[in-house]
Amino acid sequence: MRYAHTVEQVRAAEGELRQLLPEGTLMQRAAAGLAATCAELLRASGRIYGSRVVLLVGSGDNGADTLFAGARLAARGARVGAVLLDQDRVHRAALTAFRAAGGVLTGDQREGCAEIARADLVLDGIVGIGGRGGLRAGALPYLRAVERAGVPVVAVDLPSGVDADTGEVAGDAVRAAVTVTFGTHKPGLLVDPGAEYAGVVRLVPIGIAVPSAAVEALQHADVAALLPRPSGESDKYRRGVVGIAAGSARYPGAAVLAVSSALHAGAGAVRYTGSAAAEVVRAHPEVLVSDQGPAQAGRVQAWVVGPGLSDGEEAQRTLDQALDAAVPLLLDADALRLLARRGPVPRPDLLLTPHAGEAVALLAGAGVQATREQVEASRLPYARRLAELYGCTVLLKGSTTLVAGPDPAVPVRVNPTGTPWLATAGSGDVLSGLAGSLLAAGLAPLDAGSVAAYLHGLAGRTASGAAEGAPITASEVAAALPAAWRDVARGAETVLSLGKQLRIG
Ligand SMILES: NC(=O)C1=CN([C@@H]2O[C@H](COP(=O)(O)OP(=O)(O)OC[C@H]3O[C@@H](n4cnc5c(N)ncnc54)[C@H](OP(=O)(O)O)[C@@H]3O)[C@@H](O)[C@H]2O)[C@@H](O)CC1
Numbered sequence: 380m381r382y383a384h385t386v387e388q389v390r391a392a393e394g395e396l397r398q399l400l401p402e403g404t405l406m407q408r409a410a411a412g413l414a415a416t417c418a419e420l421l422r423a424s425g426r427i428y429g430s431r432v433v434l435l436v437g438s439g440d441n442g443a444d445t446l447f448a449g450a451r452l453a454a455r456g457a458r459v460g461a462v463l464l465d466q467d468r469v470h471r472a473a474l475t476a477f478r479a480a481g482g483v484l485t486g487d488q489r490e491g492c493a494e495i496a497r498a499d500l501v502l503d504g505i506v507g508i509g510g511r512g513g514l515r516a517g518a519l520p521y522l523r524a525v526e527r528a529g530v531p532v533v534a535v536d537l538p539s540g541v542d543a544d545t546g547e548v549a550g551d552a553v554r555a556a557v558t559v560t561f562g563t564h565k566p567g568l569l570v571d572p573g574a575e576y577a578g579v580v581r582l583v584p585i586g587i588a589v590p591s592a593a594v595e596a597l598q599h600a601d602v603a604a605l606l607p608r609p610s611g612e613s614d615k616y617r618r619g620v621v622g623i624a625a626g627s628a629r630y631p632g633a634a635v636l637a638v639s640s641a642l643h644a645g646a647g648a649v650r651y652t653g654s655a656a657a658e659v660v661r662a663h664p665e666v667l668v669s670d671q672g673p674a675q676a677g678r679v680q681a682w683v684v685g686p687g688l689s690d691g692e693e694a695q696r697t698l699d700q701a702l703d704a705a706v707p708l709l710l711d712a713d714a715l716r717l718l719a720r721r722g723p724v725p726r727p728d729l730l731l732t733p734h735a736g737e738a739v740a741l742l743a744g745a746g747v748q749a750t751r752e753q754v755e756a757s758r759l760p761y762a763r764r765l766a767e768l769y770g771c772t773v774l775l776k777g778s779t780t781l782v783a784g785p786d787p788a789v790p791v792r793v794n795p796t797g798t799p800w801l802a803t804a805g806s807g808d809v810l811s812g813l814a815g816s817l818l819a820a821g822l823a824p825l826d827a828g829s830v831a832a833y834l835h836g837l838a839g840r841t842a843s844g845a846a847e848g849a850p851i852t853a854s855e856v857a858a859a860l861p862a863a864w865r866d867v868a869r870g871a872e873t874v875l876s877l878g879k880q881l882r883i884g
């Protein structure tokens with residue numbers, strides 16, 4: 380698991396540790412880790428000796444970390460120049476160390492920008508977890524110079540301009556190739572739009588002990604541990620039967636896609652009810668179909684309602700019946716719009732899977748006005764808000780998919796897999812079938828949603844191909860699910876056997 384903590388949590392943990400250590404220890408640990416990463420990057424593209432590095436130094440401790448790291452690089456022969464964004468407010472000890480190691484201060488703004496144009500690497504130490512609001516005007520000319528030169532940036536602790544707690548970006552922010560963060564991840568490094576500015580994130584442990592995380596990201600081993608596995612005694616009911624109420628005359632394909640991914644996701648059987656039964660059976664003869672609605676469809680351990688359902692009276696009846704069934708329930712697409720009309724139905728076994736537009740409708744259904752743009756820009760706060768308002772688990776789809784439970788003390792899960800190519804028609808139908816199948820197999824809504832998002836993202840990458848990838852269809856994503864599943868399971872086995880070799884397993 381990858382954990383992220385809020386600024387308040389980091390400050391509290393740092394405060395405790397600081398009392399036990401000699402003055403400046405944490406900052407030196409941070410600077411050493413930062414310098415090591417910069418040295419690695421410089422070495423990879425040439426050599427450290429004689430390379431040109433420019434530091435953008437703000438008035439707080441983020442700037443101080445940067446100066447101390449700059450001193451270490453200067454001591455190894457790099458030509459390091461520092462732009463002080465506030466001449467009168469700079470960490471004195473850090474500046475002294477920087478100069479003593481051979482670092483120089485750049486002159487006026489023109490000279491600073493000229494240095495940036497020649498640089499091999501720029502360090503962004505403008506502001507860290509103490510930042511408030513967007514970047515201030517004084518930093519902008521340097522930001523523009525960095526963009527013009529296309530020089531790689533290492534962000535110190537987090538890219539300046541990104542809100543550490545939420546990932547929100549108000550106005551301009553630094554775009555980093557690498558972010559070296561200290562002690563723990565910050566939510567803004569894992570959640571878009573902030574995550575997009577952070578590049579590759581490297582964590583430097585500095586010894587602080589942080590409590591329960593605000594945000595966490597599953598990794599292969601976590602997902603492997605949560606995947607349902609049939610045992611010798613399993614029959615289809617013990618493995619879980621998932622019911623899917625989806626599709627309409629206009630959108631039969633949504634039903635086929637949701638069913639297809641549900642079949643690949645661990646449930647023992649899939650029941651389908653709706654008007655696309657003929658299409659579903661043609662594509663998947665193993666599915667039990669009916670057109671009588673959830674109440675008459677037979678026993679299931681979870682319902683998925685919504686993909687391609689349309690929003691007429693029949694759809695409303697379908698939703699009502701599924702809400703009456705005493706089993707976990709996933710609502711997606713049209714079912715979310717129907718739910719928004721009636722407002723929250725607090726149920727801990729309910730999983731909602733909106734994209735930003737559907738989130739806007741759900742928020743409105745609970746009396747909160749917001750625009751799609753606002754939800755996209757503040758994904759983390761809105762995901763939490765929706766989960767609290769609706770008293771259930773919410774999976775907010777999008778550039779970084781988030782899964783928030785109704786209890787604010789439980790960390791929000793942020794999905795680390797995926798590819799922009801997944802933004803394709805039918806992709807959401809695949810995700811809902813997958814998550815519903817996992818619910819039926821017995822996973823809690825938070826686990827079902829986050830494991831589904833993880834596998835969905837991996838399958839998207841597999842279908843799309845390595846690196847830049849290529850366009851994919853939702854059917855291809857569904858077809859790639861077994862490969863993603865195997866990849867996760869195999870990864871965990873590798874870790875286990877490595878653990879045994881090292882005698883830690
Ligand atoms: N905690 C830890 O465990 C450890 C933390 N460490 C490091 O300390 C960093 C936090 O340092 P910090 O508290 O001094 O705050 P920091 O981020 O430098 O910013 C505050 C300064 O910036 C200014 N400023 C504010 N907003 C701004 C804006 N939008 N744009 C521009 N400027 C803005 C603000 O000025 P003011 O608002 O007063 O005018 C103030 O002077 C942390 O990120 C990490 O790098 C490590 O050393 C190891 C242990």
Ligand SMILES: [K+]
Pocket residue numbers: 441503504505506507534535536537538539
């Ligand atoms: K920074």
